[in-house]
Every structure is written in structure tokens, then in C-alpha cells.
Amino acid sequence: MHFRRRIVDKISGFWMVTTMVTILLMPVIIGVGLYIKAQPLFEHNSVWDLISSSDWSPSKGKFGFWPFIAGSLYVTIFSFLFAAPICLFAAIHLTQFSSKRLVQIMYPVIDVLAGLPSVIYGVWGILVIVPLVSNFLAPIFNTSSSGYSIFAGGIVLSVMCIPYMLNMLIEVFNTVPVGLKEAALSLGATQWESVKHVVIRKSYPGIISAFGLGIAKAFGETIAVMMVVGNSVMSSHNPFDAGYPLPALIANNYGEMMSIPMYDSALMFAALLLLVIILAINLVFRYFIHKTQKQ
Amino acid sequence: MNRLKQIEEKIFRIISGFAAYSLIAILIYIIAIIFIKGFNALSLDMITKTPQGGYYYGGEGGVLNAIVGSLYISIGATVIAVIIGAPAALYLNVHMIKLKRTQNTVRYLLDALWGIPSIVYGSFGFTLMLFLGMNASLLAGIITVALLVTPIMVRTFDEVLSTIPKGLHEASLALGSTRTETAYKVLFKQGFSGFITAILLSFGRGIGDAASVLFTAGYTDLIPVNLDEPAATLPLAIFFQLGSPIPEVRERAFASAAILTIIILIISLGARFLAKKYSKSNLK
Structure with missing residues (x-):
């Protein structure tokens, strides 16, 4: 036994x-x-050439990834600009100002937002954001757009990143000791001043990390972006034109990759590039988050 | 001066409240749009029939093939994730309990692993598939999705296991049980709510992910019977139907999206409910 x-x-x-x-x-x-x-x-090519060259003609054996990397960066920056302020203020509200009841309601909301598949966000983007961009936003800026654009991709992506960043920001703000805030309040600071000067300053590394991880998440997102971003190589810097991010390149060409020589290698290189970039960002910022949590 | 402070306070309270409530509004907006658009074309045929002849030109049929394919893939992947992930999470909390530093490093690496996008898993699954000489099939899809959900499984289960008081663990060892018995008979039971959450989270992620099955599972109008047959999946069904120029087919994409949303809503809310239910009976 x-x-x-x-x-x-x-x-x-x-x-x-x-x-x-x-x-x-x-x-x-x-x-x-x-x-x-x-x-x-x-x-045939050095890694640097592959990343920095803009010449993409697979049938001639030329693979320059720069337009796609630039497309990815462009969409990601837009999504960050939309998502970051909303996340920051929502996290401040939920951890500092709001009632217990709102927090109880918000957790399932964040859960469901985080759980919705990216293809659903894509469908929503096509139904709502694409028409919004082409009929409403583009005319404001005096351009015409089909709606399938970097800008639309950025909006959809920002909504997808919000629950992810928000969750981390809430955790970061919750690690700030209550005593510190109370000390500020007892010295005559208003609620907002104590948030501004104590909570935010204290959790600065955490905020930066949450933003960094949000950017990494946006950088690798595939299907939703691919559905609204137009998928043609950028010809200008106009955000109302179509773009072609790296993940969309991989997903879109899997059908033909076996028929052109080296094409499959090129797409796997794109995947490797994504892996390296995102893993590096994750390792760096996760390190800060773990450090703040241990304190 | 004091008035200025109060105005600033007011403004920022309004801004932050607005940001918080806007999230609820966005969620309701997304779900409302999907349901309103989807329920137009949603019929019993959609969920009980596979695509018939001429389906992609507006003919008869439904997306049963995709629903079943998605269920097969995510159930298979979740089973593999349980077999690989649950022991790993238990190991982290039983055998490594004295090594705080190592524990933290492992959690750090797992978190970083969670961040790898699904398209990378999809590409790797594809390379693995070619390496093993397989075709795009149910099995290849299951393996790829399993790779994707295993870190989620480990980390979610671990989150609950790590809150279990050390005394319980020590009591079990003091009574003479081996570490395996401590892991499966004490910690597993105490952390059961976390296990349920982990399973549902992995399942939900598996059923909704498109980028990882794009290369590996293939697509077919038939319901797969064997592991080596290709399988359709719901996200890809939505994606492909939406690309069609025919309005009826696009309508069906919206209906499929509504089906997927309902499944995900049931899973997310079910996970909350079950986690609450099972954590009630825990020892405190």
C-alpha cells in the first residue's frame, strides 16, 4: 500500500x-x-534588409516588410490614442470615486468585453465604424474614404484593448496604499488632487506597463483589424486610407503561400517578427508590473 | 483659488465617470447591433442544418457544420489544456511552495506567454502540421488551439490556488499524505472554483478564436467524423460569409455572429455564476 x-x-x-x-x-x-x-x-537577404525594405513582390522573390510593419505601427498608435485616456479615467473612477455597486456591475462588463471574440468586433466594425468613418468622419476632415481604413482599424482595436488595459490599471491602482491617499487628503488636498499627485505618481511604472502591454496586444491582433482596415499597402500617410498590418498579411495570404517559392518562408518570418516584438514588450513591461505587485 | 480647485475636481470627476459609464454603453451598443442585425436572418434552419447545395449563393441550409466544428475543437483543446495545464498549476502551488522567487519567475513567464497573439500560434501550428505530415484537420486545429489556451488555463487556475492558505497544505502533509495526494485531494478541491473558471475561460477563448484555426483546421461543409478530416469553425464561417457579395449570405454572417455572441455570453456569465457557487463551500 x-x-x-x-x-x-x-x-x-x-x-x-x-x-x-x-x-x-x-x-x-x-x-x-x-x-x-x-x-x-x-x-538571400539580411534580416535588416527584410525589415527596412519596402519592395514587396513575392513572385520576383523580393520581400520587404517595412510597409506592413509601418501599417501595424500606425493602427496600433491610433488605437492607443483612443484607448489610453478612456482606460486611465475609467480605472481612476472605479478605484477612487465610484460606489461599490458600480464596481460590481463593471466586473462582468469588463469580462464580457474581454471575452467577445475578435471576429465579433470585426462584424461590429463593419456595421458601425466603417460607415461612420466614410459618411461622417472623413467629410469633417475634407477627405473621402471608403471607410475601410487605418482610422477604422484603430477605433475597433482600441475597443478591444480597453478591457485588457483597464484590468491591469485597476490592479495597479489597487496596490497603492490607502494610507498614502489619506495622508494627502488630511493635508487638505481634494480627492482629484490626491489622485493626481499621489495615486498616479505612485503607480507611474504600473501605468506605463499597462499601456505597453495594451500596445503589444493591439500589435498582434488579427481578424478584427483585417476586417476593417482595407488590406492594401499604404500609399500615403492619410489615416483615412487603407493599410495593411503585419498580422493581416499572414492571415490573408495563407491560401497562396504554397504556390510561390519562398512565400511561406516570408510569412513565417512575419510571424517570427511578431513573436519577437510582442514577447520582448511583454517581458519588459510584465517585469515592472510584477515588481510593483511585490512591493 | 479654492473655487478653482473645486471646479477642477468637478471636471475630472465628470470625465472619469463618463469614461467608466461609456464602457457599459459600448458593450450594450456592440451586443445590441449584433443582435438586431443577426435576429433578422436567424432561423431554426441556421442552427439545425449544414449548408445545402447553393448555400453560398443564398440557398437553403445553416451553419451547423461550423457550430459543431467549433465545439469539437474547443472541447478537444480544453481537454488537452486540462491534462497539461492543471498538473502544471498544481505543481507551481504544491512542489514549489517554498521557492517564492522561482514561483514569481514562473508566473512572470506565464503572463508573458499569455500575451503571444493567436496568429503566431496559428503559424506555428501550421509549421508543426507540415513537420508531422498532417493536413489541415480537426486534430491539427485542436492541437493549435490547445497551445493557445494552455497558458490561460494554468494562470487562471493558479490565480485561485495561490490564495489557498498555507496551513491547509501543511495540515495535509502533516497527516502523512504525499505531495500528489495533497495536490489532487486537498488543493484541487479547495481551488475547484478556479478550475471551473479556467475551463470556461479556455473554452470561450477556443471557440472564439479565428486566427489560430485559419491555417490548421481547414473548412468544410460537412460535419467532421474523424480527427483527420477538416472542420469548419464558427468565427471563420462568419468571416467567409461576410466576404460574400450576396446580401442573403451576408445576412447569415450576422446571424452566425449572433449565435457566437450568445454562446460567449452564456460562457462568460456562467463562469461567474459557477465560480461563486463553488467557492461558497470552500474551507475558510
Whole structure:
């Protein structure tokens, strides 16, 4: 009996370690897998050329990723500009000003917003944002637009990032000791002043990290952006024109990638690029968040 | 001076309140739009029939193939995630309980892993599929989605396990149980609410994700019977139908979106309800 229990313990312990190590090695395995696939591409081009060149003609064997990286950056910056202020103020309201009841209502709201699949956001974008941009916003800025544009992509993406950033900001603000705020209030500061000078200043690294992680999330989002962004290489810097972000490039061309030589390597390189950029951002900012939580 | 302060206070309270309430408004707006558009074309046929001949030109049929395919893929992926993820989460909270630093590092890496976008998992799944000599199939889809949801599974389960008081763990060991018994008979039971949340969260993520199954699961009008057959998925069904120039087909994309939204709403709200229900019976 005793013997059997020890054997079971050994086997299960072994399985637990194996799963743990496998999960932790996953980014490395994914990176290596994608690198092996992208390998043929490096024989003719240097990595720097691939990233900085703008010449994209797969049939001639020329792969310049810059237009797509720029498209991704452009959409991401727009989404950040819309989402960041809303998240910051909503998080301040929920952690400092609001009643308990509103917080109770907000948690399921954030949950559902975070849980909605990106394709649903895409459908909503096509139904609401695209017409809004083409009929209403573009005329204000004196341009014409089909609506399928960088701007529309940015709006849809910002809504998708809000629950993600908001959750982290709420956690960050909750780690600020109540005593600090009370000290400010007892010195005669108004509520808002104590938020401005104490809460925000105290959680500065956390706020930056939450924003950084939100940007990383926006950078890798695929389907929703692809549905509203127009998917043609940017010809100007006008945000009301179509763009072509990196994830959309991968998702859109999977059908033809086996028919043109090196095309599959190029797309796997794009995936590898996404992985490296997003993992790097995540590792840096997660580090700050973990540090603030430990304090 | 004092008046200025009060005005500033007022303004920022209004701004921040507005930001908070606008989120509720956005959510209601999104769901209302999807439902209003979707319920026009939603019929019993949509959820009980597979696409018949000429479906993509406005003919008879429904998206049963995609609903079943999505369920198969996300159930399969969740099962794999449980087999891999639950032991890992327990290991983190039982065997590593003395190693605070290592624990924190592992959590940090898991969080970073959570941030990897699904298109990267999709591309990797595709490479893996070619490497193993498989075709786009149900099995390839399940494996890819399992990779995607396992970190979610571990981290969500771990979140609840880490709140379990250390005394409970020590009491179990003091009574002479092995660490495995402590893990599965004590911590697992105490953290059961977290386990349920983790399962539903993984399932919801699996059913809604499109980018990871785009390369790996393929698409078909039939309901898959074997693991090596391609499978349709609901998000891709929405995506493809929306690309059609025919209005009836587009209408059906909206109906499919309404179906998917209902499934996700049930899962998200169900997860909250069940987590509450099961954490009631916990030892305090």
C-alpha cells in the first residue's frame, strides 16, 4: 500500500514537472519552429534588409516588410490614442470615486468585453465604424474614404484593448496604499488632487506597463483589424486610407503561400517578427508590473 | 483659488465617470447591433442544418457544420489544456511552495506567454502540421488551439490556488499524505472554483478564436467524423460569409455572429455564476 502511494506520487510528480517545463519552453519551441521555416529567406537577404525594405513582390522573390510593419505601427498608435485616456479615467473612477455597486456591475462588463471574440468586433466594425468613418468622419476632415481604413482599424482595436488595459490599471491602482491617499487628503488636498499627485505618481511604472502591454496586444491582433482596415499597402500617410498590418498579411495570404517559392518562408518570418516584438514588450513591461505587485 | 480647485475636481470627476459609464454603453451598443442585425436572418434552419447545395449563393441550409466544428475543437483543446495545464498549476502551488522567487519567475513567464497573439500560434501550428505530415484537420486545429489556451488555463487556475492558505497544505502533509495526494485531494478541491473558471475561460477563448484555426483546421461543409478530416469553425464561417457579395449570405454572417455572441455570453456569465457557487463551500 505504502509502496503504491509512493509510485503514484513519483509518476504524477514527473508528469507535473514535464508539463511545467514544456509550457515554459513553449515560446522557445515556437521561435525555433518558425525560424527553421523562415531559414531559406535569410540565405538571400539580411534580416535588416527584410525589415527596412519596402519592395514587396513575392513572385520576383523580393520581400520587404517595412510597409506592413509601418501599417501595424500606425493602427496600433491610433488605437492607443483612443484607448489610453478612456482606460486611465475609467480605472481612476472605479478605484477612487465610484460606489461599490458600480464596481460590481463593471466586473462582468469588463469580462464580457474581454471575452467577445475578435471576429465579433470585426462584424461590429463593419456595421458601425466603417460607415461612420466614410459618411461622417472623413467629410469633417475634407477627405473621402471608403471607410475601410487605418482610422477604422484603430477605433475597433482600441475597443478591444480597453478591457485588457483597464484590468491591469485597476490592479495597479489597487496596490497603492490607502494610507498614502489619506495622508494627502488630511493635508487638505481634494480627492482629484490626491489622485493626481499621489495615486498616479505612485503607480507611474504600473501605468506605463499597462499601456505597453495594451500596445503589444493591439500589435498582434488579427481578424478584427483585417476586417476593417482595407488590406492594401499604404500609399500615403492619410489615416483615412487603407493599410495593411503585419498580422493581416499572414492571415490573408495563407491560401497562396504554397504556390510561390519562398512565400511561406516570408510569412513565417512575419510571424517570427511578431513573436519577437510582442514577447520582448511583454517581458519588459510584465517585469515592472510584477515588481510593483511585490512591493 | 479654492473655487478653482473645486471646479477642477468637478471636471475630472465628470470625465472619469463618463469614461467608466461609456464602457457599459459600448458593450450594450456592440451586443445590441449584433443582435438586431443577426435576429433578422436567424432561423431554426441556421442552427439545425449544414449548408445545402447553393448555400453560398443564398440557398437553403445553416451553419451547423461550423457550430459543431467549433465545439469539437474547443472541447478537444480544453481537454488537452486540462491534462497539461492543471498538473502544471498544481505543481507551481504544491512542489514549489517554498521557492517564492522561482514561483514569481514562473508566473512572470506565464503572463508573458499569455500575451503571444493567436496568429503566431496559428503559424506555428501550421509549421508543426507540415513537420508531422498532417493536413489541415480537426486534430491539427485542436492541437493549435490547445497551445493557445494552455497558458490561460494554468494562470487562471493558479490565480485561485495561490490564495489557498498555507496551513491547509501543511495540515495535509502533516497527516502523512504525499505531495500528489495533497495536490489532487486537498488543493484541487479547495481551488475547484478556479478550475471551473479556467475551463470556461479556455473554452470561450477556443471557440472564439479565428486566427489560430485559419491555417490548421481547414473548412468544410460537412460535419467532421474523424480527427483527420477538416472542420469548419464558427468565427471563420462568419468571416467567409461576410466576404460574400450576396446580401442573403451576408445576412447569415450576422446571424452566425449572433449565435457566437450568445454562446460567449452564456460562457462568460456562467463562469461567474459557477465560480461563486463553488467557492461558497470552500474551507475558510
